[in-house]
Amino acid sequence: MSQDGQDHQDPQNIAWSIVSYLLSGILVWGGVGWLLDRWIGSSPVFTVIGILGGCGLGIYLGYMRFTRP
């Protein structure tokens, strides 16, 4: 991220970056949760936590990246 506030702010790019963050959040932390579940045998507790948490983190990341000055 550049410091001059010009983080390639064209709307197309922002929209797709946020989609990408959401997908990635769900895939990464949902995946980690799924692996934990398989390991501990607690299915589907951690998968659900991972998907929801990943989704939230994706939103947070998109928000922090594109709405701050």
Added chain:
Amino acid sequence: MTAIALAAGALPAGTGTHTILAEEFHAPGLGLFEWEPLFNIGPVGVTKPMVLAVVLSGLLIAFFWAAFRRPQIVPRGVQNVGEVGYLFIRDDIARNIIGKKGDQYVPLLFALFFFIWTFNLASVIPIAQFPVTSRFGYPAVLAAIVYVTWVGVGIKAHGLGGFFKAQIPTGLPKAIYPLIIPIEYASNLIVRPFTHSVRLFANMFAGHLLIALFAITAWHFLVEQPTVLGFGVGIIGVLMTIVMTAFELLIQALQAFIFTLLAASYIGSALEEAH
């Protein structure tokens, strides 16, 4: 099947649908996109999309060759058209998105835009009538070229470590970084090339399917099995084919533009990130 239901819904209530809606109506499906080889070159079966890709690339090269072969200071004819295209890519995409360093990426962006646009246009060119980019291989390779360029430019600009470090957003609470960093990398390195290519592929795929659906509806109800009551459905098919073709013309240019714009945006981010 859905098409039959839709067509039936479009008719006045009470009409015996069985008498007018021929059972043999087959909505187009994936078969539209599967081509038997036209001929073989060694072990490679050459299909229609391949032939289109080669022929259209040839035409495109010939066109711009003609445009810029003997450039005049005051452009005339083809050179005029070529220059408008060039300036559009240079000013509206490269300089606008990447900035001062954008000029050196104009050749790549220029080629991307015009190849994709031409490949998309094949959808509405008579005889061709197939968008080359609706075969996933074509957008996938184009997105891969952009991806490799992005990684290369980033590593060249910041070094290997710097390239990865540059992607981490700054100014967040420290505790959140272990959670955020995997998402950032997964997004940039894995998901992004995928969405970049799928967006183009899916748009062209769906557009072709829609045009084919309406055209086949028109053909079926007006030519193959014309009936008095099916006539209205056939007319809707004809009108929608025309409307969708016009709409597709817009989408084709738009998707080529978006693909190029995002390519520029990725390259720009590789150059500017990290301080």
